[in-house]
Amino acid sequence: MVAVAVITGGTDGIGRGLAEEYLRRGYEVLVIGRSERKGRAFAGIGERAHFLSADLSEVAENRRLAEWIAQRYPVLDVLVLGARYHRSARVQTVDGFESNFGLFYLSRFLLSHGLVGPLSRAEHPVVLNFGAAWQTGPVRWDDLQLERGYHGVGAMGHAGRLNDLLGVSFVDRYADEGIRYVVNHPGVVVTSFAGEYDHSPVTAAQVDQLRVTGKSVATAVAQIFPFLEPPAAHASVVAPAGRERLTAVLEGERVPLDPGSRDLEDARRLHDITLKLLRMAA
Numbered sequence: 001m002v003a004v005a006v007i008t009g010g011t012d013g014i015g016r017g018l019a020e021e022y023l024r025r026g027y028e029v030l031v032i033g034r035s036e037r038k039g040r041a042f043a044g045i046g047e048r049a050h051f052l053s054a055d056l057s058e059v060a061e062n063r064r065l066a067e068w069i070a071q072r073y074p075v076l077d078v079l080v081l082g083a084r085y086h087r088s089a090r091v092q093t094v095d096g097f098e099s100n101f102g103l104f105y106l107s108r109f110l111l112s113h114g115l116v117g118p119l120s121r122a123e124h125p126v127v128l129n130f131g132a133a134w135q136t137g138p139v140r141w142d143d144l145q146l147e148r149g150y151h152g153v154g155a156m157g158h159a160g161r162l163n164d165l166l167g168v169s170f171v172d173r174y175a176d177e178g179i180r181y182v183v184n185h186p187g188v189v190v191t192s193f194a195g196e197y198d199h200s201p202v203t204a205a206q207v208d209q210l211r212v213t214g215k216s217v218a219t220a221v222a223q224i225f226p227f228l229e230p231p232a233a234h235a236s237v238v239a240p241a242g243r244e245r246l247t248a249v250l251e252g253e254r255v256p257l258d259p260g261s262r263d264l265e266d267a268r269r270l271h272d273i274t275l276k277l278l279r280m281a282a
């Protein structure tokens with residue numbers, strides 16, 4: 001049977017780089033994004049390349065997508081969660097969530113949990129989520145929707161931290177399903193830096209600087225791929241013990257996770273709050 005990879009944000013940047021790599025390795029690859037133009041360009045590469053258009057900032061779209069994927073691919077080997085969109089100003093999604101919370105975190109929550117069934121049927125399933133890999137500060141528990149002092153870059157960093165905790169609660173909850181979860185911070189990578197930026201010269205200079213200092217997509221893909229390989233192939237990189245379902249990676253280096261930290265407690269707390277928010281939004 002042909003292995004399957006589903007990649008959100010696979011129409012551009014690092015997601016697109018990973019999508020091409022999985023195609024080269026013989027996978028059936030479905031990328032998800034909003035741009036028909038970019039999606040069709042990817043799907044035109046070959047018969048194993050597919051595109052589905054969805055706005056992942058919407059809760060209903062994520063639910064629809066998870067259902068559709070589960071029907072179309074009852075066995076799912078790889079799930080990459082990479083859609084993002086920078087906003088200098090605070091914006092709310094149609095469901096009333098702060099946009100980074102909605103797209104960068106909640107979409108990934110819904111797809112991770114919504115696709116456990118198909119993932120658990122694969123031989124070596126893996127989820128790759130782009131998070132902060134423990135490089136940012138604590139969760140703003142009293143202001144999860146960033147209503148006070150919003151800052152675009154800070155909002156992405158905060159959502160990254162939420163994704164770290166999503167990884168923690170995922171492996172805790174599905175300890176027996178054999179699904180590995182990799183939380184990756186790629187460092188600065190030259191991609192589209194898609195988003196809505198303020199028009200200040202300072203912001204423009206910062207983005208220009210990122211374009212000069214960032215690494216290529218090819219380098220970012222090469223740094224993360226060893227951590228996605230089935231255990232036998234990457235045994236020297238990641239200890240294969242059963243409890244090692246979660247791996248945090250920063251620019252190709254494994255980040256040690258502190259077993260004595262409050263992460264599990266925080267992760268369970270975030271999980272419960274997220275379910276409550278979803279119920280309220282329904």
Ligand SMILES: NC(=O)c1ccc[n+]([C@@H]2O[C@H](COP(=O)([O-])OP(=O)(O)OC[C@H]3O[C@@H](n4cnc5c(N)ncnc54)[C@H](OP(=O)(O)O)[C@@H]3O)[C@@H](O)[C@H]2O)c1
Pocket residue numbers: 008009010011012013014015032033034035036038039054055056057081082083084085103130185186187188189190191192193194214
């Ligand atoms: N690049 C960096 O320096 C850097 C640094 C740290 C972390 N990361 C992380 O790495 C991951 C990939 O980043 P990247 O820089 O490669 O991204 P990118 O080039 O900006 O591409 C973003 C992707 O997200 C999709 N997307 C945006 N809004 C969407 C929406 N509402 N619904 C569905 N899809 C949407 C875009 O698809 P369409 O255009 O088709 O809508 C595109 O495929 C992200 O999680 C990012 O946070 C990147």
